Amino acid sequence: xxxxxxxxxxxxxxxxxxxxxxxxxxxxxxxxxxxxxxxxxxxxxxxxxxxxxxxxxxxxxxxxxxxxxxxxxxxxxxxxxxxxxxxxxxxxxxxxxxxxxxxxxxxxxxxxxxxxxxxxxxxxxxxxxxxxxxxxxxxxxxxxxxxxxxxxxxxxxxxxxxxxxxxxxxxxxxxxxxxxxxxxxxxxxxxxxxxxxxxxxxxxxxxxxxxxxxxxxxxxxxxxxxxxxxxxxxxxxxxxxxxxxxxxxxxxxxxxxxxxxxxxxxxxxxxxxxxxxxxxxxxxxxxxxxxxxxxxxxxxxxxxxxxxxxxxxxxxxxxxxxxxxxxxxxxxxxxxxxxxxxxxxxxxxxxxxxxxxxxxxxxxxxxxxxxxxxxxxxxxxxxxxxxxxxxxxxxxxxxxxxxxxxxxxxxxxxxxxxxxxxxxxxxxxxxxxxxxxxxxxxxxxxxxxxxxxxxxxxxxxxxxxxxxxxxxxxxxxxxxxxxxxxxxxxxxxxxxxxxxxxxxxxxxxxxxxxxxxxxxxxxxxxxxxxxxxxxxxxxxxxxxxxxxxxxxxxxxxxxxxxxxxxxxxxxxxxxxxxxxxxxxxxxxxxxxxxxxxxxxxxxxxxxxxxxxxxxxxxxxxxxxxxxxxxxxxxxxxxxxxxxxxxxxxxxxxxxxxxxxxxxxxxxxxxxxxxxxxxxxxxxxxxxxxxxxxxxxxxxxxxxxxxxxxxxxxxxxxxxxxxxxxxxxxxxxxxxxxxxxxxxxxxxxxxxxxxxxxxxxxxxxxxxxxxxxxxxxxxxxxxxxxxxxxxxxxxxxxx
RNA sequence: GGGCGGUUAGCUCAGCUGGGAGAGCAACGGCUUUACACGCCGUAGGUCGCAGGUUCGAGCCCUGCACCGCCCACCA
Numbered sequence: 001x002x003x004x005x006x007x008x009x010x011x012x013x014x015x016x017x018x019x020x021x022x023x024x025x026x027x028x029x030x031x032x033x034x035x036x037x038x039x040x041x042x043x044x045x046x047x048x049x050x051x052x053x054x055x056x057x058x059x060x061x062x063x064x065x066x067x068x069x070x071x072x073x074x075x076x077x078x079x080x081x082x083x084x085x086x087x088x089x090x091x092x093x094x095x096x097x098x099x100x101x102x103x104x105x106x107x108x109x110x111x112x113x114x115x116x117x118x119x120x121x122x123x124x125x126x127x128x129x130x131x132x133x134x135x136x137x138x139x140x141x142x143x144x145x146x147x148x149x150x151x152x153x154x155x156x157x158x159x160x161x162x163x164x165x166x167x168x169x170x171x172x173x174x175x176x177x178x179x180x181x182x183x184x185x186x187x188x189x190x191x192x193x194x195x196x197x198x199x200x201x202x203x204x205x206x207x208x209x210x211x212x213x214x215x216x217x218x219x220x221x222x223x224x225x226x227x228x229x230x231x232x233x234x235x236x237x238x239x240x241x242x243x244x245x246x247x248x249x250x251x252x253x254x255x256x257x258x259x260x261x262x263x264x265x266x267x268x269x270x271x272x273x274x275x276x277x278x279x280x281x282x283x284x285x286x287x288x289x290x291x292x293x294x295x296x297x298x299x300x301x302x303x304x305x306x307x308x309x310x311x312x313x314x315x316x317x318x319x320x321x322x323x324x325x326x327x328x329x330x331x332x333x334x335x336x337x338x339x340x341x342x343x344x345x346x347x348x349x350x351x352x353x354x355x356x357x358x359x360x361x362x363x364x365x366x367x368x369x370x371x372x373x374x375x376x377x378x379x380x381x382x383x384x385x386x387x388x389x390x391x392x393x394x395x396x397x398x399x400x401x402x403x404x405x406x407x408x409x410x411x412x413x414x415x416x417x418x419x420x421x422x423x424x425x426x427x428x429x430x431x432x433x434x435x436x437x438x439x440x441x442x443x444x445x446x447x448x449x450x451x452x453x454x455x456x457x458x459x460x461x462x463x464x465x466x467x468x469x470x471x472x473x474x475x476x477x478x479x480x481x482x483x484x485x486x487x488x489x490x491x492x493x494x495x496x497x498x499x500x501x502x503x504x505x506x507x508x509x510x511x512x513x514x515x516x517x518x519x520x521x522x523x524x525x526x527x528x529x530x531x532x533x534x535x536x537x538x539x540x541x542x543x544x545x546x547x548x549x550x551x552x553x554x555x556x557x558x559x560x561x562x563x564x565x566x567x568x569x570x571x572x573x574x575x576x577x578x579x580x581x582x583x584x585x586x587x588x589x590x591x592x593x594x595x596x597x598x599x600x601x602x603x604x605x606x607x608x609x610x611x612x613x614x615x616x617x618x619x620x621x622x623x624x625x626x627x628x629x630x631x632x633x634x635x636x637x638x639x640x641x642x643x644x645x646x647x648x649x650x651x652x653x654x655x656x657x658x659x660x661x662x663x664x665x666x667x668x669x670x671x672x673x674x675x676x677x678x679x680x681x682x683x684x685x686x687x688x689x690x691x692x693x694x695x696x697x698x699x700x701x702x703x704x705x706x707x708x709x710x711x712x713x714x715x716x717x718x719x720x721x722x723x724x725x726x727x728x729x730x731x732x733x734x735x736x737x738x739x740x741x742x743x744x745x746x747x748x749x750x751x752x753x754x755x756x757x758x759x760x761x762x763x764x765x766x767x768x769x770x771x772x773x774x775x776x777x778x779x780x781x782x783x784x785x786x787x788x789x790x791x792x793x794x795x796x797x798x
Numbered sequence: 799g800g801g802c803g804g805u806u807a808g809c810u811c812a813g814c815u816g817g818g819a820g821a822g823c824a825a826c827g828g829c830u831u832u833a834c835a836c837g838c839c840g841u842a843g844g845u846c847g848c849a850g851g852u853u854c855g856a857g858c859c860c861u862g863c864a865c866c867g868c869c870c871a872c873c874a
Contacts (some may be wrong), residue, residue: 006858171872189871214874264873277872337801338799338871351872383802387869390801428810481802481869493829516810518866549822552812555804555867561823568822568836579833625812625821637838761818770854771817779817784816 001581001681005574007567011673015129019137023690024075026136028470031071033087035473037063038455038485038504039075040141041424043082045089048127050529050558051480051513054547058510059478060133061548064669065615067134074471076458077128077135080119081144082324082399083447084186088344090116090176090406095300096370101405109405116468127531130541134690141458143450144408151457152408152450153497160422164364167402169355171273171280172399173340176298179345180403181356183446184396185486187349189338199268199323201226204242204251210235211330215337216275217323218315221248221304222291227272230256232267245270247322248305250641257282264668266452274353288629289354296351357401357410357443365395368493371502375543376647377492382616384484386511400446407444425512451492455503460667469604473501508618511551517709534544542566545624548670552621569628570674573667577678579647580657583674585683586650588657594646596733597655603630604662605698611666624787627667635663636690642736662695755793762787793796 034139037059043054063075090113091101101109128135141148170179195216200209203455212225223245228235234253241252259282260269265484273283274292283290292682294303300310307315340349370393372714379385401410413421415430416437429436450457455474459467473495479488488507495503513522521528534543538560545566550556557645592598605631614623640658646652659681664675668689679689765771765783770778 001833003835004836180864184871212874216874259873261873269874272874276874279872279873281872282817337873340872381803387802484869512868514867518865559823561810564836565822568834571836572834575834577833577836582833621812628822636834640833641831641838647832680845758818765855768854774854775817776815783817785843 003575004577005420005571005674007541007570007673008536010677011086011132011540013129014673014676015132017130018134018688018690021688022134023133023688025138026074026076026471027072028466028478030072032070033182034074034471035063035066035071035477036074036471036551037076037476038474039077039456040487041080041141041451042124042480043140044079044084044121044124044766045082045086047123048119050531050534050547051521052127052151053131053531053543054477054513054551055480055510056128056131056133057544057547058508058551058618059422059476060131060672061544061570061620061669062476062615063134064672064690065694067690068665068668068692070693072470073140074467074474075133075142076138076139077125077133078141078454078458079124079344080447080451081142081407082178083402083444084178084182084344084404085447086113087406087545091178091345095113106405113406124335127449129541130535131531131544134672139458143447143454143457145500147460147463148450148453148457149327149408151453151461152445153411154462155449155453155494156408156411157422157424159359161239165355165357166360167355168444169353170358171277171351171353172356172529174296174350174352174354175342175345175347176296177351177439178342178404180361181354181399181401182342182349183448183598184410185448186343187340188343188346191336191343192339194335194337194339195332196265196335197320199246199320199331200328200330201243201245203238203327204244205434208633209253209328210238210243210268212267212268212270214270215335216312216316217299217319218304218307218312219272219275219293220246220270220302221307221315222272222274222318223248223252224271224273224283224288224291225252225286226254227257227260227269227271228254228267229260229262230258232260232262234267240392246326246328247319255282255286264294269519275351275648275687277351280351280353291485292353294350296352298348344594346422347585354400359400361395361397364493364497365392368392368489368498371492371496372553376505376653377502377507379507379509383428384481384507386775387481388484388489392489392709395489398446400449401443402446403443405444407447408450410441410443410445412441436594448486448490451487452494452496455491455495456499458528461498472499472503474504475505477504478510480512481509484509506618512555513547516557516559518555519558534560534563537671538567540562541570545569547671547788548620551621565628569631570671571632572631572636573664573671573674575680576631577639577660577681579640580653580660582680583647583653584650586654586657587683588661589654589656590649590658593651596639596642597652597659600635600659603634603639603696604666605633605695608662608666609697615714624670629669631667632662635659638733642733645736664689665692666694668692752794755790758790759787759794762790 039056039059042048057077063073068071094100095436097257104112125137125140156165171186174182175182196213196215198211198213199217199220200211202209212226214220225386226243228239238254239256241254243254244250247250259278260267271279271282271288273280273288273290280290288549291303293300293304294312298312300307300312300315302308304315307318307763320329341347342349369389372379372388379388390669411422411424413427413430415421415433416435417435419430419432421427421431423439430438433681453461456468456472459465459471461468491503495501513521515527517528519527541565544565546563549562549565590601592601607626611623611627614620614626643652643656668675674691676689679685760782766787
């Protein structure tokens with residue numbers, strides 16, 4: 001046995017063994033209360049980041065812990081087809097060859113994407129394995145595999161038949177680069193410097209003008225009205241009259257609407273329902289025409305007349321020039337404001353009126369709101385329930401159609417007469433007229449429309465499977481903050497609508513790792529950390545420990561420091577086992593013949609209870625810290641050191657092995673590999689540690705106090721340098737653990753002074769009438785206990 | 799614009815309902831002790847972001863400010 005523990009090789013060997021022996025396998029027929037964790041399926045288009053490792057680590061700790069406790073565990077792996085993300089990635093690859101997705105044709109694209117998946121798809125699962133994640137890999141699902149596809153079709157038809165899905169010509173977020181609609185959540189707002197132009201719209205009767213402020217002068221061509229606030233005194237006389245739109249010189253009405261902000265600009269707003277969301281709503285309410293001058297490519301379209309084909313910037317300049325020449329440009333000023341961009345390609349979003357498929361949200365949201373309000377679904381940390389509710393209570397209809405070729409194609413067929421057939425498998429003929437000339441809807445569904453089904457589609461729904469029966473609802477989903485609306489909210493309402501039950505009990509919102517500069521990690525910016533740069537040198541156990549250690553804060557900075565701590569812990573355990581094995585293996589048996597043995601068993605048991613509480617509260621950081629101190633301070637520095645003089649005795653080693661076994665069990669969920677490796681070296685092991693039973697409670701309370709007072713005394717004498725004045729067990733422990741100075745005649749004065757200072761402080765507190773009167777009784781009692789303890793120390797010092 | 803989290807030792811972070819400022823790493827000193835020098839024992843290091851307030855007592859509660867990070871957002 002090498003004195004230096006080397007995870008390389010050991011870890012992969014165990015990962016293979018566990019998987020080959022079926023120990024990761026989930027079985028719906030197995031006994032035990034289910035514990036089901038659906039690992040959020042990563043995008044097929046990427047590889048893992050260190051942030052994914054953090055998420056996977058905390059899920060796996062819980063799964064391994066519950067597996068040892070006898071729960072029927074399912075840890076479900078899978079991939080997400082990630083519609084637009086994958087579409088955009090492939091687009092970037094093709095662009096290098098001067099091609100685009102649409103050049104391939106729909107069938108050609110399908111072939112290309114299959115090849116692409118085979119090339120990149122395997123990477124993620126191998127990274128899961130490298131971290132030691134005990135997922136049931138045999139059950140790996142893909143959000144576009146055959147069964148899942150069926151589930152999505154069924155879901156669409158269900159919602160359509162219930163009247164929740166409708167097709168409408170409304171304003172949407174349009175990405176001119178990807179040429180598809182996006183949902184509100186796929187739009188990122190970024191501040192941009194712009195110019196606010198003040199343009200005069202002459203009154204039709206020539207008696208003056210109304211000045212509006214705009215950042216998009218090109219859209220003036222599509223203006224159909226000017227609006228002011230109904231209570232705005234400045235414009236009271238012009239409401240109901242007409243103004244002349246510059247450049248196109250069209251007469252449009254001046255209307256009043258309370259959505260206009262009086263304070264902004266001049267208080268007058270040009271209304272362009274075809275190219276602005278607010279204007280669109282105002283336009284619909286006032287029955288205004290929706291003119292369009294910008295096309296799906298973001299350029300001016302034919303309706304723009306002489307400006308057709310120009311960019312909006314150029315067209316805007318022409319309009320501004322036109323106004324300036326006629327004295328209708330009042331002023332221009334710099335203006336910084338948030339502008340929507342496509343989250344995938346960062347192109348500026350173009351609001352356009354185009355027909356899309358929508359999901360009506362209000363009725364679906366209601367039970368999903370109740371689920372969280374009634375705490376059937378619990379968020380950790382709790383504050384995220386508020387975030388979820390705020391969004392859900394104000395949710396708007398969801399645009400679910402996308403004009404790309406990667407995703408679940410919408411199960412709607414049109415016949416030449418325009419009849420619509422909506423069924424979950426391809427129909428022979430039109431449901432209304434029987435025509436066999438059917439054309440399927442070109443659009444595909446938003447990725448998240450299908451992800452929403454993950455907790456039950458992975459279990460076989462819509463079929464009635466044993467898995468679905470046994471493992472739905474699940475137990476827990478762990479995810480990052482930004483996924484709350486995209487995925488969590490949608491899983492909850494989908495599960496309630498289709499199955500009638502919440503998809504899980506706990507939603508764990510975990511930390512987001514920042515890089516060492518405190519910046520968000522991003523692959524595209526190159527600010528991320530490759531998991532393999534950590535896993536390769538440090539090993540999975542150390543990485544898991546290090547990542548969990550830092551989960552107490554919301555946005556921790558990644559640091560190798562905590563990973564290093566994990567590596568030391570693994571090495572320490574390894575060497576502790578070496579000490580016992582090299583002295584001689586014996587059958588483990590708790591034979592607590594002396595105070596040290598009873599103490600360490602009690603310490604381990606106390607930590608077990610504390611660790612269970614930590615895990616129940618998802619407090620991984622404190623849990624692993626506890627294990628570190630149990631191992632280093634209690635097990636190695638005190639216990640093993642104190643029994644060294646008696647290590648030749650078989651009874652002593654039998655207890656030591658028994659204590660080590662318990663320690664390994666507590667550590668296994670966090671550091672599975674090193675603990676399993678040590679476990680196999682221990683005498684007469686019949687089962688793998690991964691499926692060994694979690695330790696039962698054992699109480700030795702009195703013993704904790706006994707050795708802790710010995711420790712306290714030992715620390716005092718150790719600090720003073722004076723040879724022990726202790727007797728009995730304490731003296732033995734002291735002699736074994738502490739090596740006093742040669743002469744044993746250190747100076748006690750400093751120690752006496754320190755203790756006296758504490759006594760003075762405690763006495764002062766207790767003499768404070770207001771403290772005794774106002775403080776909590778426990779606080780006063782605690783103070784009295786401290787005083788008694790220090791008085792005892794003073795006595796011990798002589 | 800609205801909201802959330804953070805600011806504690808050189809670094810990464812704990813600090814539970816207000817009652818003696820902590821850990822790990824780094825630094826410094828000492829240890830060839832029957833495992834581990836990736837070890838052991840010890841030392842030093844902090845006006846707890848700033849300014850007020852409440853309280854017998856504030857890192858913790860309240861108000862304001864500054865800075866960092868994040869989420870949401872149709873004021874053109």
